[in-house]
Amino acid sequence: MNKIELLNIYKIFGKNPKRVYEMLQAGAPDDEVRERLGAVLAVLDVSFEVKEGEIFVVMGLSGSGKSTLVRSINRLYEPTAGTVMIDGMDVTSLNTKELRELRARKVSMVFQHFALFPHRTVLENTGWGLEVKKEEKATIAKRAREALKLVGLDGWEDKVPEQLSGGMKQRVGLARALATDSDVLLMDEAFSALDPLIRSEMQEQLIDLQDKMHKTIVFITHDLNEAMYLGDRIAIMKSGRIDQVGTAEDILRHPATEYVAAFIQDVDRSRVLTAASIMEEPIAYILAREGPSAAIKAMRERQVSALFVVGPERRLYGTALDEEVIKAVRKGESTLDNIVHYDVPFVEPDTPISELLVTSAESHLPLPVVENGRLIGVIPRVKLLMALGETPSVNNIESNKEGATDSGTVEEKRGEED
Ligand SMILES: Nc1ncnc2c1ncn2[C@@H]1O[C@H](COP(=O)(O)OP(=O)(O)OP(=O)(O)O)[C@@H](O)[C@H]1O
Ligand SMILES: [Mg+2]
Known part of the structure; x- marks a missing residue:
C-alpha cells in the first residue's frame, strides 16, 4: 500500500x-x-x-x-x-x-543538526514531541524511555546534552522522533x-x-x-x-x-549487491542416492575435485571430496553416507557480498547459496572477486556477465592456493 x-x-x-x-x-x-x-x-x-x-x-x-x-x-x-x-x-x-x-x-522529522535543549535531560529532550502534544507526564516518560532504549541510550536518561557525543545527540534526535509514534x-x-x-x-x-x-x-x-x-x-x-x-x-x-x-x-558495491545477484546455477552436485561411482563419473565430466551432495528438491546435505570418494569405491561402499562432509559453510541469498569473502575463504568449493535448506546457487570465488571490483557504466552494464563462464565448477587446484 x-x-x-x-x-x-x-x-x-x-x-x-x-x-x-x-x-x-x-x-x-x-x-x-x-x-x-x-x-x-x-x-x-x-x-x-x-x-x-x-x-x-x-x-x-x-x-x-x-x-x-x-x-x-x-x-x-x-x-x-x-x-x-x-x-x-x-x-x-x-x-x-x-x-x-x-x-x-x-509525520516526524529528524534533521542533520537539530537543537537539543541544553538544560533539559536526555529524557526530557526525547519526550519533547509528546509534551507539545500535551500527553500525560507519565505517558511521556514511559514512551521516551522506550524510545531511548530502542536507540541504545538506556542508562543515559538523566544526562544533559553536553555530556553526550555527537553520535549520541543524533540518537536522541532519532529517539525524539520515535517517541511520538x-x-x-x-x-x-x-x-x-x-x-x-x-x-x-x-x-x-x-x-x-x-x-x-x-x-x-x-x-x-x-x-x-x-x-x-x-x-x-x-x-x-x-x-x-x-x-x-x-x-x-x-x-x-x-x-x-x-x-x-x-x-x-x-x-561500495560490496554492501549493496547480494549473494543472489551474483550467484550462478549449480552444476557440480550429485544426488545422495546416486552413490560413489556416479560421483566419480560426475567429477570427471565436470573436471572438479569435489561435489555438493544434495537430496530431494536439491536440499543441501554436504560435500564429497575426490580422494574420499575413490576410497569409498575401493572399499566397495554403495553409498556416500560415510564420506559426506555435513558441515558446509553456506550463505543466504540476501547476504551482502561484503560478508561473503570470509565464508568463501573457509572453503575451496564455490560458496553455496541456500534458501530454506535448498541449494539455489553457487558463487565461485572468481565471480565474487570480480563482483567486488566491478565498475559498470551505462554502456557496459551487461558485459560483466560474460566473465561468468565455468558456472558452479569446483576449483580444480584445491588446496594449492593458500
Ligand atoms: N528558502 C529558500 N529560498 C530561496 N532558495 C532556496 C531556499 N531553500 C532552498 N533554496 C534553493 O533551492 C535549491 C535547492 O536547495 P536544497 O536545500 O533543497 O538542496 P539540497 O539538495 O538539500 O542540498 P544540500 O545537500 O546542500 O542540503 C538551492 O539552489 C537552494 O539555494
Ligand atoms: Mg539539504
Missing part, C-alpha cells in the same frame, strides 16, 4: 513562482527560465510513491533540491504546484490546524554530521529498528553508499528533477542516465 504519494510537485523560489511555473508548463527549458528570470527551480515535477514500511532514499548533490522536496511533504515549504497524499489524505489541502495535527501525530519519518541528512564509524553504526541501527517498527521513512542523503545501504528504493535527483527511481541493484546494474552512471562509479 502507498503511504505517501507525490504528484507533480514543484517548488520555485523567487519572484512570482506561479508565473514561472506556468512558463515551465508551457515548455520553457529549465535553464532558460533560470537565466532569464533568475528563478530558483528547487523542485521540478517530482512524482513518486513511498510504500508503507519502506525506506525511500532521495539522493543527489548539494543544491539538487532534496531538502526542499522533503520539506514539501509536510509543507514546511508550501509546494508551488502538485499534490502530496499521505494515507490517501490530501496534505496540500489541509488547513493550519489540521497540518499541525499531522506534524504532531503522523508517528508512522512516517522524514530524515534529512540525519547522519551526515557524524564521523564515519558512528555513521555506519547508526545506519545499521536504523535498519534494525526498521525491522521492529516498520515505519515509512523518507531518508535524504548526498552519500550514495548510505543511500544504497539504507534504501529499499532510491530516487536520484539532479537540478530539481528525478533522474531515476529504483532499487540499489536496479540503479547499479541499469543506470538510466549518464549522470546516474557517473554517480555510481565509486559506490
